[in-house]
Amino acid sequence: MEKIIGETKKAFITGNEAVAWAALAAGADSMFGYPITPQNEVMHYWTRISPQYSRSFLQTEDEISAGFTVCGAVQSGKKSFTATAGPGNVLMQEPFGMAEAMRLPLVAIIQQRGGPSSGTVIYSQQEVTLTAYGGNGEGHRIVYSTSTHQEIYDYTIKAFNTAWKYRFPVFVLGDGYQAKMREPLEMYDPEDKGIEMITPYPLIGLGGKIGVDREPAHFCNIYSMEEELYDVVMQFEQDYEAMSRDVIEYREFFCEDADIIILAHGVVSRAAEDAVLILRDMGIKAGFFRPITLRPFPGQQLRDMLSQVKPQKILVAESAMGQFAKLVKNEIYGENIPLETLFKPGMGIIDHDIVEKVRSIF
Amino acid sequence: MLLPAMPKSWYLPTKPHKFCPGCGHGIVLKALGEAVDELNIQDKTIFGFDIGCSLLAWDFFGCDSVQTHHGRTTPVMVGIKRSRPELICVGYMGDGGGYSIGSQHLLNAAVRDENITLVLVNNTNYGMTGGQMAPTTLPGQKTETSPFGRDPETTGYPTKGPEFIAAITSDSAYVARATVSKYKQLKRYTKNALRNQMENKGFSFLEVLSTCPTNWKTNAQQTWNFLEEEMESTFRLGELKTPFGKGVK
Ligand SMILES: Cc1ncc(C[n+]2csc(CCOP(=O)(O)OP(=O)(O)O)c2C)c(N)n1
Ligand code: SF4
Ligand SMILES: [Mg+2]
Numbered sequence: 001m002e003k004i005i006g007e008t009k010k011a012f013i014t015g016n017e018a019v020a021w022a023a024l025a026a027g028a029d030s031m032f033g034y035p036i037t038p039q040n041e042v043m044h045y046w047t048r049i050s051p052q053y054s055r056s057f058l059q060t061e062d063e064i065s066a067g068f069t070v071c072g073a074v075q076s077g078k079k080s081f082t083a084t085a086g087p088g089n090v091l092m093q094e095p096f097g098m099a100e101a102m103r104l105p106l107v108a109i110i111q112q113r114g115g116p117s118s119g120t121v122i123y124s125q126q127e128v129t130l131t132a133y134g135g136n137g138e139g140h141r142i143v144y145s146t147s148t149h150q151e152i153y154d155y156t157i158k159a160f161n162t163a164w165k166y167r168f169p170v171f172v173l174g175d176g177y178q179a180k181m182r183e184p185l186e187m188y189d190p191e192d193k194g195i196e197m198i199t200p201y202p203l204i205g206l207g208g209k210i211g212v213d214r215e216p217a218h219f220c221n222i223y224s225m226e227e228e229l230y231d232v233v234m235q236f237e238q239d240y241e242a243m244s245r246d247v248i249e250y251r252e253f254f255c256e257d258a259d260i261i262i263l264a265h266g267v268v269s270r271a272a273e274d275a276v277l278i279l280r281d282m283g284i285k286a287g288f289f290r291p292i293t294l295r296p297f298p299g300q301q302l303r304d305m306l307s308q309v310k311p312q313k314i315l316v317a318e319s320a321m322g323q324f325a326k327l328v329k330n331e332i333y334g335e336n337i338p339l340e341t342l343f344k345p346g347m348g349i350i351d352h353d354i355v356e357k358v359r360s361i362f
Numbered sequence: 363m364l365l366p367a368m369p370k371s372w373y374l375p376t377k378p379h380k381f382c383p384g385c386g387h388g389i390v391l392k393a394l395g396e397a398v399d400e401l402n403i404q405d406k407t408i409f410g411f412d413i414g415c416s417l418l419a420w421d422f423f424g425c426d427s428v429q430t431h432h433g434r435t436t437p438v439m440v441g442i443k444r445s446r447p448e449l450i451c452v453g454y455m456g457d458g459g460g461y462s463i464g465s466q467h468l469l470n471a472a473v474r475d476e477n478i479t480l481v482l483v484n485n486t487n488y489g490m491t492g493g494q495m496a497p498t499t500l501p502g503q504k505t506e507t508s509p510f511g512r513d514p515e516t517t518g519y520p521t522k523g524p525e526f527i528a529a530i531t532s533d534s535a536y537v538a539r540a541t542v543s544k545y546k547q548l549k550r551y552t553k554n555a556l557r558n559q560m561e562n563k564g565f566s567f568l569e570v571l572s573t574c575p576t577n578w579k580t581n582a583q584q585t586w587n588f589l590e591e592e593m594e595s596t597f598r599l600g601e602l603k604t605p606f607g608k609g610v611k
């Protein structure tokens with residue numbers, strides 16, 4: 001693969017710029033996008049840097065088109081991606097649904113902004129349900145919720161491999177803070193870290209003489225009979241379950257002896273991590289658990305931890321009105337631990353907020 | 363000191379307005395305000411504002427108004443007009459909102475000859491999101507997503523909105539292009555675009571060439587030059603379709 005970064009180096013850049021470099025380093029051939037804050041600079045950097053490496057960009061007429069052009073590009077055998085946010089993420093649910101239904105290795109970077117509707121252009125964690133379960137299907141998607149620029153870089157690279165390996169659409173779920181902030185990170189070419197990038201392959205335009213060398217490639221996403229669709233969806237479900245073991249990622253911090261477990265994801269998990277240290281200084285035994293993959297969710301891992309640790313309480317903290325908490329509750333159904341919440345839809349959460357909340361319930 | 367009067371239909375508590383210095387939006391909204399005043403329709407005019415810099419006008423008029431989604435102002439206006447035909451419905455949008463993401467609505471509303479008025483502000487870029495390429499960006503023009511200049515080979519030529527709308531509308535539609543550099547003409551066309559709806563003649567569409575010094579990164583002189591020399595020679599001014607007869611004042 002073409003070397004983009006050369007010698008591994010430190011950089012101090014915005015998350016959006018990190019996405020553009022990571023996609024280049026991952027060997028993405030093209031980006032299709034439509035302007036929306038706080039994602040714009042992914043396109044701005046991509047349009048400036050990518051021509052030097054003969055990669056392409058098209059600004060489409062809207063997000064529906066951006067998503068479908070990515071569907072076409074990956075079907076033709078190219079690594080392709082898009083980036084969006086908020087109302088753009090809403091519009092992209094149609095092409096994301098096609099990617100789900102046809103198992104297309106589409107990659108999308110989502111920089112969450114406030115909602116509903118145009119909301120704010122700033123920040124939120126309100127696109128969890130949409131990104132994980134949007135559309136009229138079963139959420140056969142992979143969603144990485146990042147919390148630092150290093151993770152944005154790492155998981156953007158990883159997203160292309162996960163997508164092409166398992167053929168489910170893959171999402172890097174960031175937010176406006178991660179998009180726009182500057183932060184130090186290490187940039188590298190995947191090979192230098194021992195990461196082997198999967199070579200993309202076409203699903204159509206396969207060459208040879210049709211009828212002689214091969215049969216034509218036919219793809220569809222609509223079925224005549226209930227049973228046909230049922231079989232397809234059940235097969236997806238089976239494949240999804242099978243790959244989950246390898247794809248699930250999470251992080252635990254000071255859980256072993258914790259009386260209270262804080263559950264957070266994305267950028268809020270940074271506040272949770274700091275809060276745990278502050279609370280420990282105050283003599284409160286806190287720990288935190290953070291799913292990195294929201295889909296597939298590390299449900300078994302969470303349950304195992306809870307049954308071992310037996311905390312007195314759980315606190316779910318998120319910048320939404322319980323979208324993440326729903327995922328959590330779904331996974332720990334039957335556990336008998338009081339669950340407290342700190343919900344701030346569309347607002348940032350800092351360590352102090354979590355510390356105060358814990359002190360008020362402990 | 364004598365200050366130029368603000369139109370009666372402007373809503374004073376929200377002035378001064380929020381557009382950048384040198385922005386053309388304010389001039390278009392002034393023409394709209396004076397047209398509404400002179401046609402005496404303030405109490406029955408409903409404005410729909412697209413997401414784009416247009417949204418900065420969401421509380422601009424002393425008229426009832428709704429802000430919609432990016433590109434969706436046209437169907438919202440159609441919904442209001444079809445439900446309450448006595449109201450004068452004016453959709454206000456940018457070139458990105460109208461010609462790009464909202465183009466299917468524009469095309470279909472025009473084909474159905476919806477009895478609404480659309481005012482589309484062409485500033486050759488996506489102003490609100492920080493200056494990306496728009497369908498109207500001129501060949502060679504640099505924007506955030508055409509950093510080396512718009513290349514017609516890969517991204518086509520500027521969208522000619524009124525020409526396109528004129529080709530698909532009925533004979534009684536009103537279609538025109540004005541510019542913020544010729545205020546009298548702009549105001550006359552604005553009035554015609556409203557009168558056409560008042561007389562139930564059908565679809566009315568006015569594109570207005572406008573300025574965006576913030577994203578063009580131009581000073582006052584360069585801004586005006588770009589508008590009058592570059593834009594006005596690419597986008598021809600005039601009434602492409604008018605049931606009132608050419609030259610009607
Ligand atoms: C579905 C959706 N996609 C993208 C956006 C982001 N967005 C807001 S304004 C805008 C562009 C506005 O440009 P234009 O319509 O030309 O108006 P201007 O600001 O130039 O007046 C975009 C892309 C959005 N709000 N919703
Ligand atoms: S960004 Fe451009 S269009 Fe928007 S208010 Fe400023 S000058 Fe006007
Ligand atoms: Mg514009």
